[in-house]
Amino acid sequence: MSIKTGTGNFFEDFQLGQVIEHATPRTVTEGDVALYCALYGSRFAVQSADSFAMDLGYEAAPIDDLLVFHIVFGKSVPDVSLNAVANLGYAAGRMVSPVYAGDTLSSRSEVIGLKETSNGKTGIVYVHTVGQNQRGELVADFVRWVMVNKKDPASPAPDAVVPDLPESVAAEHLAAPTDLDMGEYNFTLAGSAHTWDDYAVGEQIDHVDGFTVEEAEHALATRMYQNTARVHFNQHTEKDGRFGKRIVYGGHVISICRSITFNGLANAFKIAAINGGRHVAPIFAGDTVYAWSEVLDKMELPGHPGVGALRLRTVGLKDRNAQGFPYKDGAGKYDPAVVLDFDYTVLMPTRI
Amino acid sequence: MSIKTGTGNFFEDFQLGQVIEHATPRTVTEGDVALYCALYGSRFAVQSADSFAMDLGYEAAPIDDLLVFHIVFGKSVPDVSLNAVANLGYAAGRMVSPVYAGDTLSSRSEVIGLKETSNGKTGIVYVHTVGQNQRGELVADFVRWVMVNKKDPASPAPDAVVPDLPESVAAEHLAAPTDLDMGEYNFTLAGSAHTWDDYAVGEQIDHVDGFTVEEAEHALATRMYQNTARVHFNQHTEKDGRFGKRIVYGGHVISICRSITFNGLANAFKIAAINGGRHVAPIFAGDTVYAWSEVLDKMELPGHPGVGALRLRTVGLKDRNAQGFPYKDGAGKYDPAVVLDFDYTVLMPTRI
Amino acid sequence: MSIKTGTGNFFEDFQLGQVIEHATPRTVTEGDVALYCALYGSRFAVQSADSFAMDLGYEAAPIDDLLVFHIVFGKSVPDVSLNAVANLGYAAGRMVSPVYAGDTLSSRSEVIGLKETSNGKTGIVYVHTVGQNQRGELVADFVRWVMVNKKDPASPAPDAVVPDLPESVAAEHLAAPTDLDMGEYNFTLAGSAHTWDDYAVGEQIDHVDGFTVEEAEHALATRMYQNTARVHFNQHTEKDGRFGKRIVYGGHVISICRSITFNGLANAFKIAAINGGRHVAPIFAGDTVYAWSEVLDKMELPGHPGVGALRLRTVGLKDRNAQGFPYKDGAGKYDPAVVLDFDYTVLMPTRI
CATH class of the missing domain: 3.10.129.10 (Hotdog Thioesterase)
Structure with a gap:
């Protein structure tokens, strides 16, 4: 009888170059748009009104960039940061193809850096997370790095690799x-x-x-x-x-x-x-x-x-x-x- | 470098006959309908069920009249009542064309009355606010009047004009x-x-x-x-x-x-x-x-x-x-x- | 002038075999799906993503079974349990045809059991509640039983009928x-x-x-x-x-x-x-x-x-x-x- 409950990844579970396909694709709908509006009261016209967006050449009002970001980011949490002791930073984030109501987002992350911390109990994991729609088009990507607990402090440190990140896009x-x-x-x-x-x-x-x-x-x-x-x-x-x-x-x-x-x-x-x-x-x-x-x-x-x-x-x-x-x-x-x-x-x- | 932040209009900023086109058109969706239901638990069948509404000849369940009213009203707030000391009343409100999910509402107001109050520090502004859909059809209109601060108590009073309003429609x-x-x-x-x-x-x-x-x-x-x-x-x-x-x-x-x-x-x-x-x-x-x-x-x-x-x-x-x-x-x-x-x-x- | 306000049914108001068609059909939409997700954070992929569901042969992501259940159940409350002193149990619940955004649910209940309690002040009512979509297809059914107040403790007890219910479906x-x-x-x-x-x-x-x-x-x-x-x-x-x-x-x-x-x-x-x-x-x-x-x-x-x-x-x-x-x-x-x-x-x- 196998253990059915996930506990998230520890520092030793990550390997350089590893690609994690995150669970639970998510169809974003007009329902999410309405709730996002109610949560934040956002008033940017392009995201608020189909007619305004279509006059500019959009298919419809695109989904708010941050709503897209939060959904893509959220999928990575169970695999990347469930055992994080700190979210240290993010960089190189880009919002690419517009997302419309009805699109389905999924998310995957590649481990692009690993560095054990000096106390030997934790390590820093750098991931490049990519969100895409149901047609495989890139909708957002970003790098983030988190400090994650080791399962066993005695396990050996990997070779330290720290990615070179731009100050801004x-x-x-x-x-x-x-x-x-x-x-x-x-x-x-x-x-x-x-x-x-x-x-x-x-x-x-x-x-x-x-x-x-x-x-x-x-x-x-x-x-x-x-x-x-x-x-x-x-x-x-x-x-x-x-x-x-x-x-x-x-x-x-x-x-x-x-x-x-x-x-x-x-x-x-x-x-x-x-x-x-x-x-x-x-x-x-x-x-x-x-x-x-x-x-x-x-x-x-x-x-x-x-x-x-x-x-x-x-x-x-x-x-x-x-x-x-x-x-x-x-x-x-x-x-x-x-x-x-x-x-x-x-x-x-x-x-x- | 110009001031980028709006502070709303003061009494002196309003002129009789002035028409203010309010910002942020808004596409009303099934998401808003769901959230409106969750907020109020409304059970009127015409607004709750497409099938019920369509049996009567509606295209679909129309959007609740008050949801339409609140959206049309809300757009007028930054321009009309951000500096209001009191919302004094409204009258002559009519809910006209039905609004359906997917329609985009916008709103404009005409100043139809102005009257400085006796203390010289505030004035009453009467506006006729009109909401319309993306085809320019009238969905709602109403008159409201608010007491608004003057920016400068020394500025001269306009000629007092008070609109004649019906007791009921x-x-x-x-x-x-x-x-x-x-x-x-x-x-x-x-x-x-x-x-x-x-x-x-x-x-x-x-x-x-x-x-x-x-x-x-x-x-x-x-x-x-x-x-x-x-x-x-x-x-x-x-x-x-x-x-x-x-x-x-x-x-x-x-x-x-x-x-x-x-x-x-x-x-x-x-x-x-x-x-x-x-x-x-x-x-x-x-x-x-x-x-x-x-x-x-x-x-x-x-x-x-x-x-x-x-x-x-x-x-x-x-x-x-x-x-x-x-x-x-x-x-x-x-x-x-x-x-x-x-x-x-x-x-x-x-x-x- | 008639009394316009409903007070719900008391024990004497129920008769064996009686069928109550419940009020307020309800179109379930993507808005409800979004709000349901926000309320519970559900992550089951079939209900979360159109693409995942369609790969299996669904028309789209089906509505969460419990959302359907709660809506069908909710319609029965004003007629069945507004005067309930206790919700005693439910049984034989089945989630049948999938429900999709845009479907309209309605609900009716048949009284399948009645039993006055020994103190003579309340009685137990068993109903079989059926939810269906706008095409009359069965989407869910279940039996529940509630203890309901009598309006008049002196009113006579009906013949006791207790339905035979399966331990499980x-x-x-x-x-x-x-x-x-x-x-x-x-x-x-x-x-x-x-x-x-x-x-x-x-x-x-x-x-x-x-x-x-x-x-x-x-x-x-x-x-x-x-x-x-x-x-x-x-x-x-x-x-x-x-x-x-x-x-x-x-x-x-x-x-x-x-x-x-x-x-x-x-x-x-x-x-x-x-x-x-x-x-x-x-x-x-x-x-x-x-x-x-x-x-x-x-x-x-x-x-x-x-x-x-x-x-x-x-x-x-x-x-x-x-x-x-x-x-x-x-x-x-x-x-x-x-x-x-x-x-x-x-x-x-x-x-x-």
């Missing part, structure tokens, strides 16, 4: 849509007259709004992504854990911040890349999230008429508003209010 | 469907044998059930409507506000009451008009809502065979049941339990 | 799909390599995960099922009730447990029968649910190549994990942690 690797008719973009319906041209590198934007997290909301969201990380769902164990309460999935905080950025970035109609991100501090039910952004870079996109890219840092804050743009002190230490430091690239219409 | 202005085959209406499946003929003017109905509001529920609903009014979402600021807690969107209370009225008004298959309404007192998470209704008027609808109209007052109560039909005392003062005084017109099948 | 009565191409079943995407052949009668599985219930979640779920039982929704009355708080719908606990069983039973791709079940103790918001299962029986299904049936007992626990498989003591008394004792039959692919 270069303009030529952005999967910007090439066939959009940006002349049809309606700035009034989109909610702002500001084009890509109006933003300056170094510009900081206080997104004003705050948004209080509820236990039922983050749990609904995280289950919608079929993310099984236990710390989000089980108060009976978490009451005795490090914080005494359930921890909100970091991706939930990213989606809250993205929604808040609408006020100031209403025309950032697509997330094209996730360059990196750090969940600086945990968020719990009852906390109120605020956000501000800084323009890190501006990129022209030759071959994509009417579209430019902005590399942004969006900083999420907890229980304080964004006045004064709290971030790091002179020694590089984060302000105690900072919960998220998110580096990503958005697309925006240019002035015609 | 007259029968000839009701957009009742003309082509329904009411002979196919199945009273058993609808849940009640009572037809329009069975109701009498002055009749009062205790709808019995009570329904406790949760923080996550009203926030999910209000974000689903893309309504951005801040008092509903931000506990960090509201803890220092007038009530110390987040205020539930008044429309959420209307939808709760409508669902509760099923027990007694199961055949009120469509809201045709919103004649007026007053949110008498705020509702907070943890409060339990009850409701009772009174038949204010009965209207025959010539040209709409098999359909009659009932003008109703539905009174929402907080933390007490509807026994004794609490409303106003002799001096016209509301009973302390009353939270909603809602005047609207429903359609109901007549006896064949 | 026999293999030949299971509505297993006959036309699936199980050779296409992808065990990697399904999340487990274990086939029907790998399970042994008497085998016990600890499903490991725990899941904390929130007030908003169970209320959303129960309203989605249009289940009107008042104890789930009204804190204003329940604060003075037997427990001082709202009681979670028992079906919500069943769905939580089913989702938890994925870890250990990932290939149990369909619930074919509900043999019986007992809600041993109530669940409230804040409680954490765990589950373990025992294989009660294994059945071959001649005529259904590649599919076998497992009869399972899944035991739900409250605020303690499943280590040691807590169930009953030697005297047959349940362990105080047990909340659910659920006996059902699942289908699973056999080894090829």
Whole structure:
């Protein structure tokens, strides 16, 4: 009689070059879109209205890039990070083919790096995770690395391999849509007259709004992504854990911040890349999230008429508003209010 | 470098005759229908079952009239009432063309009245808000008026214009469907044998059930409507506000009451008009809502065979049941339990 | 002027052989599927992905069997159990034709047994409830029995009729799909390599995960099922009730447990029968649910190549994990942690 229950992978279970096909493909539907809207109140017009999206040349309103990301990411959790002691980072994330209601997403990961930590009890695993649709088209990919427990501290360390990762996704690797008719973009319906041209590198934007997290909301969201990380769902164990309460999935905080950025970035109609991100501090039910952004870079996109890219840092804050743009002190230490430091690239219409 | 963040309009920003096209068109889907059902437990058969609706001649189950109303209303909030100190009233609301899953709603408002208040610090703005679908068909319109702060108390008052508003929408202005085959209406499946003929003017109905509001529920609903009014979402600021807690969107209370009225008004298959309404007192998470209704008027609808109209007052109560039909005392003062005084017109099948 | 408000049926209102057609047919949509996923985090591949289901020969991903069950059940509540003092049991439940998004479910019940209880104040009503789709095809049926108050204790007792009910649904009565191409079943995407052949009668599985219930979640779920039982929704009355708080719908606990069983039973791709079940103790918001299962029986299904049936007992626990498989003591008394004792039959692919 075999053991039927999975326990997740430990550091020794990973091998360089190993490809893990993750379980449970998932058809994304208009139901997920509605619930995503209800969870975050997102108002970006391309994702909200079929008519707006179709005027630009989309088949229909595409699924929100972060909803796609969370689903692709969620599938990797049972295989990659169920025994993780820390999610250390991600890089080189790209949102590629648009996803529409009715598409089925699946996800696989390749182990691209392994490094035992100095104490010999844990190791860092680097994976390249790829999400694709039912036709095998790439919809998203990204690298992430996690610190995972060893099953047996005495097992030998593998040769250390650390992948070379870009600081940000270069303009030529952005999967910007090439066939959009940006002349049809309606700035009034989109909610702002500001084009890509109006933003300056170094510009900081206080997104004003705050948004209080509820236990039922983050749990609904995280289950919608079929993310099984236990710390989000089980108060009976978490009451005795490090914080005494359930921890909100970091991706939930990213989606809250993205929604808040609408006020100031209403025309950032697509997330094209996730360059990196750090969940600086945990968020719990009852906390109120605020956000501000800084323009890190501006990129022209030759071959994509009417579209430019902005590399942004969006900083999420907890229980304080964004006045004064709290971030790091002179020694590089984060302000105690900072919960998220998110580096990503958005697309925006240019002035015609 | 321009200011990118919107702050909403102040009293001086409005001009008589001005038309504001509101941002973020919204495709309404089966996902919204499912979530609306989960939020309110509505059981009206026409909106619940394609087969029931199609037997009457609808293309499919139409979207609930209040879901349409909340979405059209929500779009107007960032432009009309973000700086409102009070939502004073609404009138002349009509639900016109049926909306189906897949339709995209957009919304615009015309300023039809302006009047500075006597203290010179605020003014009353009257708008006529119109919601339409992707084919430009009218789906809903209504008038509402709000008290808005002036940016500068010293700015001059505009000429006072106050629109002439009807006490209720007259029968000839009701957009009742003309082509329904009411002979196919199945009273058993609808849940009640009572037809329009069975109701009498002055009749009062205790709808019995009570329904406790949760923080996550009203926030999910209000974000689903893309309504951005801040008092509903931000506990960090509201803890220092007038009530110390987040205020539930008044429309959420209307939808709760409508669902509760099923027990007694199961055949009120469509809201045709919103004649007026007053949110008498705020509702907070943890409060339990009850409701009772009174038949204010009965209207025959010539040209709409098999359909009659009932003008109703539905009174929402907080933390007490509807026994004794609490409303106003002799001096016209509301009973302390009353939270909603809602005047609207429903359609109901007549006896064949 | 007639009484418009329904009060539900009392014991005297039921007659042997009576058929009650329940109100409010309900179109099940992709919206319900999304919300069901968000409520329970279910990961069974057949219900999650159109592509996975279509590879086996389904038209699309079928609606989760328990979602169908809860909707069919919910319709019977206003007529059968609104005045119930206890839900005593159910038996002979079968999930028959697959339900797809867009199908409309309706429900009717026949009274198949009546027995006054010895105190003369209540009686037991047995109903056979049948759910069907818009084409009249049987999608689910089951027997349940409830103890219902008499309106008048003096009214005479009917002749006692107690139906003969099977301990479990026999293999030949299971509505297993006959036309699936199980050779296409992808065990990697399904999340487990274990086939029907790998399970042994008497085998016990600890499903490991725990899941904390929130007030908003169970209320959303129960309203989605249009289940009107008042104890789930009204804190204003329940604060003075037997427990001082709202009681979670028992079906919500069943769905939580089913989702938890994925870890250990990932290939149990369909619930074919509900043999019986007992809600041993109530669940409230804040409680954490765990589950373990025992294989009660294994059945071959001649005529259904590649599919076998497992009869399972899944035991739900409250605020303690499943280590040691807590169930009953030697005297047959349940362990105080047990909340659910659920006996059902699942289908699973056999080894090829």
